[in-house]
Structure formats: structure tokens, C-alpha cells
Amino acid sequence: MAVILFGNGPELHDRLVGKAGDFAEVDAVLGEVDEVIVPARRSNAFHLGATVVYACRRRGVDYELETFDPHPVETIAQRFADHLVWLRNLGRRCRVRIAVDDPLLLPLLEHIAEQADGTNETELLRLLGIVCDTPLVGPHWFVFEVINSCNARCSYCNIHAPNRKPGRDFLDQKLSFEQYTATVNSLARMGTDGVTILANGEPTLHPDFARMVHYAKSCGLRVNFFTNGLLLDEDVARVIVDNHADEMFCTISAADAATYAALHADADERDWENLLANLRRLFALRDQAGTGLPTAWMVNVICHPNAGQLFEMAELAVALGFNGLRPQLLRVDEYNKHVALNNDDLAHLQKTLPELQKHCEKLRVKLWDGYVFQLSRAGDDPADWSGDEFVDRGCFIGWGLGLAKSDGDLSFCCTVKPVANLREGPFEKLWREGLYQQARLAAKDLRHAGDLKMRDGEPLYTDYCHHCDNHDINHRLHEGLTRYDLWRFLA
Numbered sequence: 001m002a003v004i005l006f007g008n009g010p011e012l013h014d015r016l017v018g019k020a021g022d023f024a025e026v027d028a029v030l031g032e033v034d035e036v037i038v039p040a041r042r043s044n045a046f047h048l049g050a051t052v053v054y055a056c057r058r059r060g061v062d063y064e065l066e067t068f069d070p071h072p073v074e075t076i077a078q079r080f081a082d083h084l085v086w087l088r089n090l091g092r093r094c095r096v097r098i099a100v101d102d103p104l105l106l107p108l109l110e111h112i113a114e115q116a117d118g119t120n121e122t123e124l125l126r127l128l129g130i131v132c133d134t135p136l137v138g139p140h141w142f143v144f145e146v147i148n149s150c151n152a153r154c155s156y157c158n159i160h161a162p163n164r165k166p167g168r169d170f171l172d173q174k175l176s177f178e179q180y181t182a183t184v185n186s187l188a189r190m191g192t193d194g195v196t197i198l199a200n201g202e203p204t205l206h207p208d209f210a211r212m213v214h215y216a217k218s219c220g221l222r223v224n225f226f227t228n229g230l231l232l233d234e235d236v237a238r239v240i241v242d243n244h245a246d247e248m249f250c251t252i253s254a255a256d257a258a259t260y261a262a263l264h265a266d267a268d269e270r271d272w273e274n275l276l277a278n279l280r281r282l283f284a285l286r287d288q289a290g291t292g293l294p295t296a297w298m299v300n301v302i303c304h305p306n307a308g309q310l311f312e313m314a315e316l317a318v319a320l321g322f323n324g325l326r327p328q329l330l331r332v333d334e335y336n337k338h339v340a341l342n343n344d345d346l347a348h349l350q351k352t353l354p355e356l357q358k359h360c361e362k363l364r365v366k367l368w369d370g371y372v373f374q375l376s377r378a379g380d381d382p383a384d385w386s387g388d389e390f391v392d393r394g395c396f397i398g399w400g401l402g403l404a405k406s407d408g409d410l411s412f413c414c415t416v417k418p419v420a421n422l423r424e425g426p427f428e429k430l431w432r433e434g435l436y437q438q439a440r441l442a443a444k445d446l447r448h449a450g451d452l453k454m455r456d457g458e459p460l461y462t463d464y465c466h467h468c469d470n471h472d473i474n475h476r477l478h479e480g481l482t483r484y485d486l487w488r489f490l491a
Contacts, residue, residue: 002035007047008054011437016043030058035095040084041102042489043133046070052087052096059094070136073124074116077109108132108489115484122191127480130399131489133441135432138190139402140473142183143198143414146212147174148406150201152228153265154253156301156336159200162265164335171201173406177208179422183404184216186427192402194222194246200406204231210239222246224294230271232278234285241285244293249326250279251299255312262305263339276320283321297368298322303330307345310352314360314367324366329374331467350375370472384466390474391446391465394490398440400473402431409455412439414469415462418455 003026007013010023017023030036036055040048049065056063068083070076087098100106112128122137129136149171150160159166184195195216197203204227206212216223224247225240232240240248254260257272264271286293298317300306306313310327317325332340341349353375360367378384403411408422410430419435430436435455442449442460450461468474481487 001033002037003029003033004037004039005030005051005055006039007044008050012044012047016041027058030055031060035097038096038098040098040100040105042105042108042131045105045132046134046136048087048098049083052091052098055096056091056094059096061094063090065090070125070128071121072116073121074113077106077113080109081106104489111485111489123480124484125191126399127477127484127486130396130477130481131486135399135440138187138192138431140193140400140476141196142187142192142402143196143404144175144180145198145200145403145405146180146203146209147206148200149205150199151205151230152202152267155263155265155339156253156303156330158333158335161335174206175404175406175408177211179408180212181215182425183422183427184219184221188219188221190428192221194224197223197225202228202231204236210236213239213245214243217243217245224248226251229275229278232282234281237278237282237285240282240294241289244291246294248294248296249299250296251301253299253301254306255309255316259306259309279320295324296322297324297326299326299328301330302327302341302349303339304341304345305339307341307349310349310356311359314356314363314365318363318365322365324368325360326368327371328368329378331469346378373471390468391461393478395443395446395465395474396477397470397474398436398443400477401470410436412436412454412460415464416456417458417460
């Protein structure tokens with residue numbers, strides 16, 4: 001008598017069998033059957049060692065075995081073949097047999113090895129992880145929402161808008177510097193490219209903002225941050241420039257003082273002038289340093305009150321010293337519907353887009369590609385720019401992005417979809433296992449598996465998926481699968 005074992009735990013085994021509770025049934029007889037067969041497939045390829053060791057231990061033979069290391073990619077196919085030989089020899093003593101029953105597994109690894117060029121190691125492993133249902137490296141990018149308090153009340157904000165009353169407990173939350181550094185250390189080890197220092201408010205209000213920029217840079221990560229610019233005094237500006245922060249996104253959403261005041265409760269002309277002075281000083285310090293860093297984007301949340309100011313926004317961006325203009329359509333919810341774009345606004349934005357593109361080219365300021373994408377996909381609905389693109393082809397954000405809230409909650413994407421908390425770490429384990437992994441796999445088929453419940457009881461797939469804030473990274477992953485001809489291997 002033989003039994004089939006797909007993984008070293010119920011999460012993997014039951015998923016591949018398609019039957020909840022099957023692992024428990026198999027586990028109960030592992031020590032008694034004549035033979036244990038471990039099928040080798042794309043979906044469990046990087047768990048074979050742990051599975052064989054588990055089976056052998058249940059059969060009375062205690063082995064220690066290092067996890068298969070996918071690095072370097074250029075030799076992964078041959079090393080994996082050697083790994084299989086080693087596992088077969090290991091399992092022979094206790095009649096645990098590996099059977100490669102996936103005809104695409106070895107060709108996939110050979111194909112991946114052929115794509116390696118010495119510069120794309122992490123990218124290839126991230127894409128290979130998508131194909132094999134396994135995160136092999138860390139996220140491409142990680143976002144830290146470090147604090148919830150804010151010094152502005154923007155009308156379009158779903159947290160600090162004048163008609164919102166967030167509680168004191170929420171406003172007092174901030175991510176500890178110790179938790180931040182521990183996570184950054186993990187990200188650096190895992191091959192993450194960079195981090196964003198963000199907030200459910202204004203990140204420069206965090207008392208350790210400067211240390212956060214410095215620490216992530218010292219670990220070899222790229223760093224960008226968002227700000228409203230109101231607190232960019234000379235000291236903060238020097239920290240940003242001296243530590244070579246890579247990128248700044250400054251949310252202004254206006255081209256003149258009147259529009260700024262209309263969209264920012266309690267703001268007046270002095271606030272507008274202070275903002276402009278802060279930016280001019282920052283860019284002057286950047287010019288003095290001669291590094292060109294940070295690259296700076298003027299962010300404009302496009303809503304009804306400012307929908308007619310795109311050309312003036314581009315001119316202001318150039319006059320101040322920004323490198324790029326980042327208009328982005330308002331993500332509508334119940335708290336900002338009063339400033340939402342209407343269909344006439346959307347029609348105007350779509351009609352004038354070609355002229356705006358030419359205007360930005362003439363001014364030598366880069367126009368954010370995401371804005372062009374949003375307008376092209378919005379149709380007649382300003383709040384539906386993603387549509388079902390990632391529902392139909394798969395959402396792969398679970399391999400490309402990580403996000404930590406100020407209370408340490410890990411969210412699956414930029415909306416509130418809690419899957420774990422950093423205090424339950426280490427991050428490497430949280431990233432690879434549990435609800436995070438379940439959500440990652442479910443998102444590959446949102447139409448059929450999107451009802452998976454997050455920790456707050458809400459489903460994975462919601463209306464927010466139709467105006468995805470993560471479409472840049474999702475597109476990057478989709479394009480990578482196309483560029484390296486990997487769609488044909490996707491399980």
C-alpha cells in the first residue's frame with residue numbers, strides 16, 4: 001500500500017489534493033504504509049525537501065536538509081536536477097519516492113536559467129515564484145504607513161477630510177522605529193528593491209522620519225516618500241538630500257492658491273506660499289548637492305474642483321523644479337463623493353490628454369504613465385479605471401508589493417486587506433505562509449476565489465479592485481511574464 005504526499009503540511013497538501021482534511025488522513029498512516037510517493041510539480045517544487053524530510057521523520061528516520069536555494073538562476077536547472085537525485089537517495093532508506101509528474105517543471109527551470117543575464121536575478125525569481133505558487137524572494141517594493149496623524153485636511157482624503165472624524169486611538173498610532181528597522185533588515189536580505197515611507201496622514205510628522213530614510217538607504221534599498229510639503233523645512237530638506245533619498249512625491253492638487261484653499265480645509269494663502277518656499281529650498285539644496293536626488297513628482301489628485309488645471313499644474317511643476325507631473329484620478333468613496341469627477345470632467349480630461357502630453361513634452365516634464373492608463377481605461381466611469389483586467393488575467397500583487405500599517409498590520413495591497421501583523425514575525429515567515437500565502441494564490445483567480453476572507457472579515461475581491469492603486473506593479477509583473485515567455489508555464 002502507498003500514499004501520496006504533496007506537502008509537509010495541510011496548507012500545501014490539501015490545496016493540491018483539492019480536499020480539506022486529506023493531509024490529516026495521510027499523516028495518520030505515513031509510518032505504516034509500504035511506500036510514500038511525493039509528486040514533484042511546479043506548485044510544490046520548492047517544498048520537496050521539506051516534504052521528503054517530513055515523511056522520513058514520520059517513518060522513523062530523522063534527517064536534516066537545507067532548503068533548496070534558487071540562487072543563482074543561471075544554474076537553477078542543473079542544481080535542481082541534482083537536488084532531485086539527492087532527495088531520491090535520501091528517501092530510499094525509508095521508502096519515500098519522488099515522482100516528477102509535471103512535464104513542464106524541468107523545462108520551466110531550463111527556460112528560466114536561459115533567461116539569466118547577470119542583472120535580472122531577482123526579477124526572474126519573482127516571476128518564477130508566480131508560476132510555481134511560491135514566493136522565492138521578497139516583494140519588489142514595500143510600503144510603510146508610518147503614522148496616522150496629519151497636518152492637513154484635504155477634501156478628497158478618505159481619512160482626514162473635514163467630514164471625517166478618526167478616533168484618537170487611530171490618530172496616535174505610529175510604527176516604532178525598531179519594528180521598521182527589523183522589517184527593513186528582512187527586506188534587504190530578501191532582494192527587495194526599495195521602500196516607500198508613507199502615512200495615513202503626513203509621514204514627516206513621524207519623529208523618526210529622518211532616521212527611517214537614512215536606515216533604509218544604509219541597507220542598500222531605494223527610498224521614496226510621499227509628503228504634502230508643508231513641513232519640509234531646511235532641516236528636513238537637508239536630511240532628504242544628504243541621505244540621497246531617491247524619489248519624492250509631493251501631493252499638491254492645485255495650480256494656484258485659490259484652488260489649494262478650496263481643497264484644503266483651514267488652508268490660506270500663507271500656507272500656499274510656505275509650501276512653494278519649502279519646495280524651492282529643497283530643490284536648491286538638491287542642485288547644490290549635484291546628485292539629482294530626489295527625483296521629484298508633483299502629485300495632483302484630480303477631482304471636480306481642479307479638473308480644469310492640468311496645463312497650469314504642468315507649468316507650476318516646471319517652475320518649482322519637479323521632474324514629473326503625476327495626476328491621478330480620485331479614488332471615490334463615501335467621504336469624498338462631493339468632489340468626485342463627473343462625466344463631463346472625465347470627457348474633458350480624455351479629450352485634452354493628447355494636448356497635455358505635447359505640453360509636458362514641450363516643458364520637458366515627464367507625465368506619469370499611470371494617468372494615461374487611468375484615462376484610457378476609465379470609459380464612462382471615473383472610478384473604474386482598472387475594470388476586470390486583473391480579475392481576468394490574475395492579480396499578482398502578492399509577489400510584487402508589501403504594505404505595513406502604522407499598527408504593524410500587513411495588508412495584502414494598498415486597500416485595507418489585513419493578512420498578518422509584523423509583531424507575529426519574522427517578516428520572512430509572514431510573507432511566505434498563512435493567510436498571506438492563501439490570499440496570494442486566491443488573487444491569481446479573483447473571479448472564483450476572491451471571496452477569501454481577510455482578517456477583518458471582508459473579502460479579498462472588492463469594488464476597490466476596479467480602481468487598483470497597485471496597477472503599476474501588477475503591470476510590471478504581467479509584462480515580465482510576457483517578456484520572458486512565461487505565461488505558457490503558468491499553473
